[in-house]
Amino acid sequence: MPPLESVDDRLRQAMKLVLLATLPGTLMMFWLYGWGVLINLSLAGIAALTVEAAMLQLRKRPLKPSLSDGSALVSATLLALALPPxxxxxxxxxxxxxxxxxxxxxxxxxxxxxxxxxxLGFALVLVTFPQQMTHWPSSQGMDLLSGLQQVFGFGQAPDAWVRATALDSLRINKSLTMDELFSANPAFGHFGGRGVEWLNLAFLAGGAFLLQRRVFSWHAPVGMLASLFVISLLCWNGSGSDSHGSPLFHLLSGATMLGAFFIVTEPVSGAKSPVARLLFGVGVGLLTYVIRTWGGYPDGVAFAVLLMNLCVPALERFAVARQEQTAS
Structure with a gap:
């Protein structure tokens, strides 16, 4: 077993690479929505590090190793990127x-x-404060001062500043065809949500970087994206008013790529063995589509991940049994 120092060093290096890989998506979000993204990142980072230090003190654990390993900052960053600016x-x-x-x-x-x-933090506020969690800005709209005033409750958002996302618009659609939605609804872009399709490509680029650096294996991301593609293809009925969206729409909308490369690859709460990782990703992809299409929330990545976290022990047992069966 490697010494503790080497384990901490590897964890610290992995967290630095993850933070670096979020940079393309962060810059794209900043370009799309403005200063609210950086305000979210700052608040989440400060809160996470402060609570981390307080909990370590309560548990009588040393501050330096845990505060410097980067895990709290990574969790705060991923949470902030998932919250509405x-x-x-x-x-x-x-x-x-x-x-x-x-x-x-x-x-x-x-x-x-x-x-x-x-x-877990995202799911809490989504269930508890659904109205605030649906207020996504339609454009940059605000300078830094106006953004701070909006975040801290000192300013009034301009009319028509927020809008429903493409996933939400599709979920509540009853009469318009997909072609009509894409041409008439400002939330839709070329293939997915307006701007969000480019945001997903930015997170895809960051995820490809992490794969190239072997921070995680391909099993969970490929499992999630492949299952989401297959089920959306099987349930897709073209451009009719009852359409649930094309496979490309689901791959390039919501938090798909953020989830595939930065959430399902989390090494502790996710599966460990390759087979279990693959099945974990497949489950997240299927549940994401089910929640998006028939559930009460437009994007189901967070709930899908948490539900599959509960299944990890069973997936690992299945993987071990399969390996033993293959060996015999």
């Missing part, structure tokens, strides 16, 4: 604090959490 400050702080306490330290800290901390 310019959401209220207290919502970001609540999500980050919940992620650190109930997603990480309640189970013993890094390496022991059964649920993805970022998605």
């Amino acid at each position: 310019y959401c209220p400050w207290w919502l970001t702080l609540t999500a980050a604090a919940f992620a650190m306490v109930f997603g990480k330290h309640l189970y013993g800290g890094v390496g022991s959490n059964p649920f993805n901390p970022a998605m």
Whole structure:
């Protein structure tokens, strides 16, 4: 077994690479939505590190190794990128604090959490504050001062500043064809959500970088994207008003690529063996489509990941049984 120092060094290096890989998506989000993205990142980072330090003190654990390994900052970054820009400050702080306490330290800290901390914090605020979580800006709209005023409740958002996302518009659509939605609804772009399709490609580029650096294996991302593609293809009925969207639409809308390369690849709450990782990704992809299409929320990545976190022990047992059967 390698010494503890080498384990900490590898963890620290992996977290640095993950943060670096989020840069293309972060820059694209900033270009699309403006200063609200950076405000979210700052608030989530400060809250996560503060709560991390407080929990370490309560647990009588040393501060330096855990605060410097980067895991809290990575969870805060992924959470902030999933939240709507310019959401209220207290919502970001609540999500980050919940992620650190109930997603990480309640189970013993890094390496022991059964649920993805970022998605646990996101799911809490999505269920508790659904109205604030649906206010996505339609454009940049605000300078830094106006953005701070909006986040901290000192300013009034301009009329028509927020709009429903493409996934939400498709979910509630009853009469328009897909062609009509894409041509008339400003939330739709060329293939997916307007701007969001480029955002997904940016996260795809970051994920490809992590694959190239072997930060994680291909099994979970490929499993998620392949299953999402297959089920959306099987359920796609063209451009009719009852269409659930094409495979390309689902791959380039919502948090698909963020989920595939930065969420399902989380090494602690995810599966460990290759077969289990593949099945974990497949389950996330299928559940994401089911929740998007028939559930009560437009994007189901967070709930899909948390549900599959519960299935990890069963997936690992299946993988071991399959390996033993193959060996015999």
